[in-house]
Amino acid sequence: MxxxxxxxxxxxxxxxxxxxxxxxxxxxxxxxxxxxxxxxxxxxxxxxxxxxxxxxxxxxxxxxxxxxxxxxxxxxxxxxxxxxxxxxxxxxxxxxxxxxxxxxxxxxxxxxxxxxxxxxxxxxxxxxxxxxxxxxxxxxxxxxxxxxxxxxxxxxxxxxxxxxxxxxxxxxxxxxxxxxxRAQVVRVEKRESGDTSGLTAAKVVVGAGRGAGGPDGFAAVDRLAERLGGAVGVSRVVTSLGWRPHHEQVGQTGSRIAPDLYLACGISGSIQHWAGCASSRTIIAVNTDPDAPMVTKADYAVIGDMHEVLPAVLEELG
Amino acid sequence: MTDVLVCVKRVPDPTGEVVLTPDGMRVDGRYAGYTTSAHEEAAIALAVQVAESTGGSVTVLSVGAAESVEQIRAGIAVGATDGILVEADPDLLGPADVAAAVAEALRVREEAGRTYGLVLLGNDAADTGDFQVGVRLAYLLGRPVVAGVQTLEVDGDVATLRGEGPEGTEVYEVALPAVATVLEGGVSPKYPSVVGRMKAKKAEVETLGWTGSPVGAGREALTVPEPPPNEVTVIGEGTAAAPGLVAVLRELKVVHG
Structure with missing residues (x-):
């Protein structure tokens, strides 16, 4: 055998x-x-x-x-x-x-x-x-x-x-x-930023969901991911609304991640999203709703608005 | 002119809580309701684009129970032309069987003078997640197949298809007729208009049978894993929690410098 x-x-x-x-x-x-x-x-x-x-x-x-x-x-x-x-x-x-x-x-x-x-x-x-x-x-x-x-x-x-x-x-x-x-790749168009394989293998992923509020609501998320040497991952609603590209999506119809840390900000934690992030070693949720599934399933949580919490964290990190 | 066939599957709504039937063999969709997979909604939207740009048509096909006609009509409501229901007991069918049933339906249509330059399917079904039907179908038809497609254009007898690969967007140029499996994300699913709904009610849906002997899926049972018990440590509230959060980040050794 x-x-x-x-x-x-x-x-x-x-x-x-x-x-x-x-x-x-x-x-x-x-x-x-x-x-x-x-x-x-x-x-x-x-x-x-x-x-x-x-x-x-x-x-x-x-x-x-x-x-x-x-x-x-x-x-x-x-x-x-x-x-x-x-x-x-x-x-x-x-x-x-x-x-x-x-x-x-x-x-x-x-x-x-x-x-x-x-x-x-x-x-x-x-x-x-x-x-x-x-x-x-x-x-x-x-x-x-x-x-x-x-x-x-x-x-x-x-x-x-x-x-x-x-x-x-x-x-x-x-x-x-x-x-x-007959079906062979004829060329590869390199992505300008972000990378699915980087997301899948990242040691730190900073995630954002509907709580980002709009396409302009990711500045602190991007900065924190950069500060921690990690990748940005988003929930399905974020890509469906066109706020961020699909290759950043974590979940059932996106990427499956297994980082040492997943910092999920403004993500409620639907079954579909959980399917993509459940293998994370440590999960920290930042959410205004203490009863959101992402919070109750997390290891650590901060109850608050990501738009206030993340800038304060960046300042604390210096 | 490119006529497109899109294969869709009636699946229990995957956004709801998963409840099993008492025998543990199926997901019970009675409470969550039934829908079409997100990948297949994207496939229909791409098919409608191709039909509009080439002056062709879109046929929605489903292999499954009689109720699958709901998903076929939902496709017609967002721009497809007509539908085919291959009536079969979905519990008896594995991915090889579904591919064989679709291939047989295509032969029936071809004998009636209708050929499809492009066959689109979802990359994987939202419920069974087998990742095989499109590829198996392509081999039965002797056609090339591209998986994980997010956008596509047809120019004459050539389709240009794009999907995400490990190093960037991969581009394929494939001679038609061809098969492609679609991943959501490249196109927004369409929503039905009132006119679309009216059209869907009246549209013709041909019902066919499948005469093959199913090999099945090998399923013995389904289980829904119990979530492990969890105690969340609440670091704090609002900006006051920032120092505590940073302390946790340092403890996890994810802060450098």
């Missing part, structure tokens, strides 16, 4: 959610742990895989893979699965991870379970996965000769294996079929 984990590369390292997926896959004790990287595997990524206990790192260097194409990535994952004789393939529950594994599922007519948080048994494979944006859990059986899972972000903490793996780099011999490049 062996498990293949799709590892996404972010700033030259295995992404946080990929390292979580590696930790999770290792904890299953389902045989050899393999990783697959699309493109040549950077040295730091191989080191991350070694720490996580990976035996083999499969890499695909076809130049056609330089720009993202989900179907081509799926072909790479399939090739790694064949090389590893995998009976389980795990991907991070990111936009890319869910998309690529859905392609593998469609190509091979396999079952896929998205946003898994726990495995109850391996044979048969029974998982717990998030549904309704994380507000409920589904217990599901995943049958088939190869089982496909994506891991919900931040369901486990990444950790090193007791003994590092060999992390032998094995180039995959495959040629990308032009059919798999």
């Amino acid at each position: 062996s498990v293949v984990v799709l590892v996404e590369v972010e700033e030259g390292r295995a992404s946080l959610v990929s390292r979580e997926a590696l930790t999770f896959a290792r904890s299953l004790g389902a045989g050899d742990l393999h990783a697959v990287v699309v493109g040549p595997a950077p040295e730091a990524v191989v080191a991350d895989c070694r720490d996580a206990g990976v035996a083999v790192v499969h890499e695909a260097g076809d130049p056609a893979l330089e720009r993202y194409a989900a179907a081509a990535w799926a072909a790479v994952v399939e090739a790694a699965g064949r090389a590893a004789r995998a009976d389980l393939v795990v991907a991070p529950g990111t936009g890319r991870g869910n998309e690529v594994l859905a392609h593998v599922a469609a190509r091979r007519n396999l079952r896929m379970a998205a946003n898994v948080v726990a495995v109850e048994s391996l044979a048969p494979l029974v998982v717990q996965r998030q549904v309704v944006g994380g507000a409920a859990l589904e217990r599901a059986t995943v049958d088939g000769r190869v089982r496909l899972l994506t891991m919900a972000g931040h369901a486990v903490e990444p950790s090193a294996a007791d003994a590092p793996g060999a992390a032998r780099v094995a180039p995959l011999a495959l040629t990308i079929d032009p059919q798999d490049l």
Whole structure:
């Protein structure tokens, strides 16, 4: 038996959610742990895989893979699965991870379970996965000769294996079929400010909701995020009203965050928002309503208007 | 001229508290009510834009119980032309089944001389969150598929689609016919006008069946996790709480300098 984990590369390292997926896959004790990287595997990524206990790192260097194409990535994952004789393939529950594994599922007519948080048994494979944006859990059986899972972000903490793996780099011999490049990114338009991946991996997130009051109500939020070296995250109502861009949205239909600190200002804390921030290590709520769910679920709270509290905090910080 | 098919799903309103049916197999929407996922509302708005700019039409399709016609008519009320209900028991269907049912409905329409250059779906359903139906459908149809699309334009036989990637906005140029799954955020959902509502009441919704054998979703049970007991520490009120809050920030070691 062996498990293949799709590892996404972010700033030259295995992404946080990929390292979580590696930790999770290792904890299953389902045989050899393999990783697959699309493109040549950077040295730091191989080191991350070694720490996580990976035996083999499969890499695909076809130049056609330089720009993202989900179907081509799926072909790479399939090739790694064949090389590893995998009976389980795990991907991070990111936009890319869910998309690529859905392609593998469609190509091979396999079952896929998205946003898994726990495995109850391996044979048969029974998982717990998030549904309704994380507000409920589904217990599901995943049958088939190869089982496909994506891991919900931040369901486990990444950790090193007791003994590092060999992390032998094995180039995959495959040629990308032009059919798999029919939907390929032709260019990337860089964002002027803000960054979704920065938000997902940020150690500090300063959040703001309806309490910001309008598009001009974020000055103190921006300043505090900058002062704490963190990112800004907002609730759905803020993006729906067009006050801030959608890539800053935290929640069921936005980003899932797991910072050391989430400072949620003027956010009531709907189920949808909570689905995106529940993995924060410490939550501080600033809200005028002491009964708001964000306040009652927080570790710390300040009862007050964010427009008064935040400037006072900035002044105190100097 | 591009005719667009938009697939929508009737889901329990996800903004309400999640209540399960007594057998623990479904979310009970009787109290919260039913709606269309936010991603699919965005898909309808994009489809209407494409139809307006190319002189095409929008058909809203739903696979599910007879009541799903409400979601189809809601789509017609905001600019879609007509609807298709593929009547099937949603509890028996997994994502592969829904994709097969949509593909079969498309074949029925094609035999009747109606083809769709673009098929739009939500990126993931608000209730089951499988992330697969659009991709599986694309493979059944032999079409290219782009996921996570927030805006799109059609010029002749080419669609330009944009979505957020890890490093910025990713742009795709894809030859039609194609499939795309939509994420909310790139377009404001439309609200029905009085005229739209009147039109929706009268619009034609064709009912089809699905003859496939479902493989299902593998669901054993649903649970709603109990929130862990929580004691919130209230630091204080108003600006007077600022020093206390900063002390907590320092204790958490998130203040540098």
